[in-house]
Amino acid sequence: MLIPTYQRRDVVCAAVEALAKTDYAGEIELIVVIDGSTDGTAEALSRIETPFPVRLVQQPNRGAAAARNRAAAEARHDVLLFVDDDMLCAPDLISEHARVHLAGADAVIGDVRRDPGSAPGFMSDSNEAWLKRQGGPLTLFDVWTGQLSVRRAAFEDLGGFDEAYTDETTFANEDADLGIRLLARYDVRHNPAAISYQRFVVSPRELIRRAPLRAAGDIRLARKHPQVTRPLFEARRVSHWSTRFVFGPLSAVPLAARLWAGIAIPIAELGLRTRFRSSRTLSRFFLGARAAVYWSALRRLGWYPLSDRLLVLGYHAVQDWSEDPALKRYAVPRQLFQQHLESLFRRGYQFINPEMAARFLTDEAPLPRRAVLLTFDDCYADLPSVARAILRPRGVQAIAFAVTSVETATNEWDLARGGPPRQLLEPRDLRQLPALGIEIGSHSRTHRSLVVLSDKERRAEIEGSADDIAALDLPRPRFFAYPFGEVDDPSRDVVRDAGFAGAFGIRNAWVDRSSDRFDLDRVIVHASDRGWRFRLRTAAPALFERLDIAQARLRAKFSKASPAKPPRA
Numbered sequence: 090m091l092i093p094t095y096q097r098r099d100v101v102c103a104a105v106e107a108l109a110k111t112d113y114a115g116e117i118e119l120i121v122v123i124d125g126s127t128d129g130t131a132e133a134l135s136r137i138e139t140p141f142p143v144r145l146v147q148q149p150n151r152g153a154a155a156a157r158n159r160a161a162a163e164a165r166h167d168v169l170l171f172v173d174d175d176m177l178c179a180p181d182l183i184s185e186h187a188r189v190h191l192a193g194a195d196a197v198i199g200d201v202r203r204d205p206g207s208a209p210g211f212m213s214d215s216n217e218a219w220l221k222r223q224g225g226p227l228t229l230f231d232v233w234t235g236q237l238s239v240r241r242a243a244f245e246d247l248g249g250f251d252e253a254y255t256d257e258t259t260f261a262n263e264d265a266d267l268g269i270r271l272l273a274r275y276d277v278r279h280n281p282a283a284i285s286y287q288r289f290v291v292s293p294r295e296l297i298r299r300a301p302l303r304a305a306g307d308i309r310l311a312r313k314h315p316q317v318t319r320p321l322f323e324a325r326r327v328s329h330w331s332t333r334f335v336f337g338p339l340s341a342v343p344l345a346a347r348l349w350a351g352i353a354i355p356i357a358e359l360g361l362r363t364r365f366r367s368s369r370t371l372s373r374f375f376l377g378a379r380a381a382v383y384w385s386a387l388r389r390l391g392w393y394p395l396s397d398r399l400l401v402l403g404y405h406a407v408q409d410w411s412e413d414p415a416l417k418r419y420a421v422p423r424q425l426f427q428q429h430l431e432s433l434f435r436r437g438y439q440f441i442n443p444e445m446a447a448r449f450l451t452d453e454a455p456l457p458r459r460a461v462l463l464t465f466d467d468c469y470a471d472l473p474s475v476a477r478a479i480l481r482p483r484g485v486q487a488i489a490f491a492v493t494s495v496e497t498a499t500n501e502w503d504l505a506r507g508g509p510p511r512q513l514l515e516p517r518d519l520r521q522l523p524a525l526g527i528e529i530g531s532h533s534r535t536h537r538s539l540v541v542l543s544d545k546e547r548r549a550e551i552e553g554s555a556d557d558i559a560a561l562d563l564p565r566p567r568f569f570a571y572p573f574g575e576v577d578d579p580s581r582d583v584v585r586d587a588g589f590a591g592a593f594g595i596r597n598a599w600v601d602r603s604s605d606r607f608d609l610d611r612v613i614v615h616a617s618d619r620g621w622r623f624r625l626r627t628a629a630p631a632l633f634e635r636l637d638i639a640q641a642r643l644r645a646k647f648s649k650a651s652p653a654k655p656p657r658a
Contacts, residue, residue, distance in 0.1 A: 093174065094174035098133050102134060119141060168239070170237075175289070195276045204286035254266060331380070336383075339384075397602050432627075442486040450591045519563065537572060551587055569584050
């Protein structure tokens with residue numbers, strides 16, 4: 090039995106006293122991790138008599154996920170039963186969990202009901218409605234730490250709880266995250282006879298404080314598990330009329346949600362002390378304020394409204410090639426590259442990871458507003474240091490498209506244009522990129538234009554490159570980039586048949602739901618993209634391309650019209 094607690098002395102003492110009445114005949118140990126409490130929790134718990142050993146572990150405040158992991162590390166038994174500190178367990182709860190584990194389950198959840206000792210009022214009422222399970226197959230919304238038992242082997246295999254969910258910037262979803270991983274790989278069962286009672290003690294002020302932290306936790310969950318993005322936000326009622334016509338529009342009004350919450354908190358606190366404590370009007374007013382704070386936080390963090398568009402940026406080398414007239418446009422100096430990233434951050438663009446891009450393409454998972462995916466062609470030798478020094482500190486992930494079978498490990502395909510050869514990563518050096526947040530994609534074996542090859546050669550370039558990457562003990566690539574951006578129907582067909590999730594060409598436009606998954610638009614960034622050029626190229630790439638073409642035509646026209654200057658004497 091594992092309980093984390095923080096600053097809830099009376100509640101956790103009630104939880105331990107309830108556990109002391111268990112009728113389970115097997116061996117039990119209780120570990121309570123006191124996560125930085127300063128309210129006398131340890132002293133109060135030490136005075137409670139139990140029929141089983143109790144260990145109190147004290148640590149500086151690190152959040153509920155870290156406290157649960159600490160408790161699991163301290164435990165000696167093969168089944169870990171996590172219980173929240175506000176749960177009063179029925180006497181047979183442990184027996185019911187044990188019974189289902191003996192039947193072969195890897196993890197078990199039970200039913201949670203409202204404790205009669207909870208403070209009366211609309212807040213306990215609404216929480217009780219949330220506790221009721223809807224039935225049907227188990228989902229991430231059913232697996233939570235109110236009461237959850239897991240075999241130690243499964244828990245350790247999954248790496249335990251992700252502690253990032255309960256740091257100072259987020260609240261909740263560490264259990265949903267574990268639930269997603271459990272449901273994907275293990276036998277998780279629901280036992281309605283395993284019952285605990287939640288003593289709801291959260292104040293109106295605390296509930297409002299948690300709203301923006303929950304929004305951040307939802308974003309973290311959506312980034313880590315993009316496949317749940319749509320059901321997650323549907324559960325938060327993103328499509329409900331109240332969000333579409335009230336909370337959504339209101340979230341765009343500065344300070345509106347904060348003002349509403351500032352009024353709602355004292356009214357709720359006062360109302361809960363009167364006979365109107367269960368008033369539907371009071372409930373709607375307060376819970377509306379909480380919803381407004383939540384959706385305002387989502388908008389501020391770039392995740393409301395959700396989007397069905399993606400900007401894909403393509404870079405080559407992050408170096409200074411200004412001395413190379415033939416290729417200088419394809420190398421962006423480091424300082425300029427950092428300015429590009431800061432410009433995107435400043436303008437509210439949200440960098441997504443390759444998994445989010447894959448789910449967007451294959452499962453129609455929604456994206457944050459102004460979603461952008463970073464890609465690099467050719468895998469030049471500077472890429473690991475760029476990832477280490479620039480991308481990883483900013484939390485930016487990317488896809489790097491590797492040319493997998495060039496004997497010299499240089500850009501041989503560019504030598505005909507003049508200029509010196511440029512060093513690429515050796516195939517063995519590609520292995521370091523995933524740890525730096527860069528997924529390896531395929532850019533063919535030798536960077537030949539696919540549209541001029543025979544069917545056999547084309548297949549060897551595309552399928553062979555994927556085989557080369559897999560042979561390096563790297564994941565088989567999910568994305569392909571056409572050499573020179575040149576693509577035709579036979580090339581698309583081979584890429585599709587090879588099992589790629591998506592393939593990129595070169596076209597100045599956003600990817601959307603109407604895009605061909607095997608000829609996706611991608612905006613190639615050049616060294617000349619500074620200031621307004623970069624802002625326009627990323628904000629309106631199609632318009633930028635039209636203006637760029639018009640400018641080039643005008644330049645050519647005036648160049649022809651200008652009379653040749655006579656030679657100087």
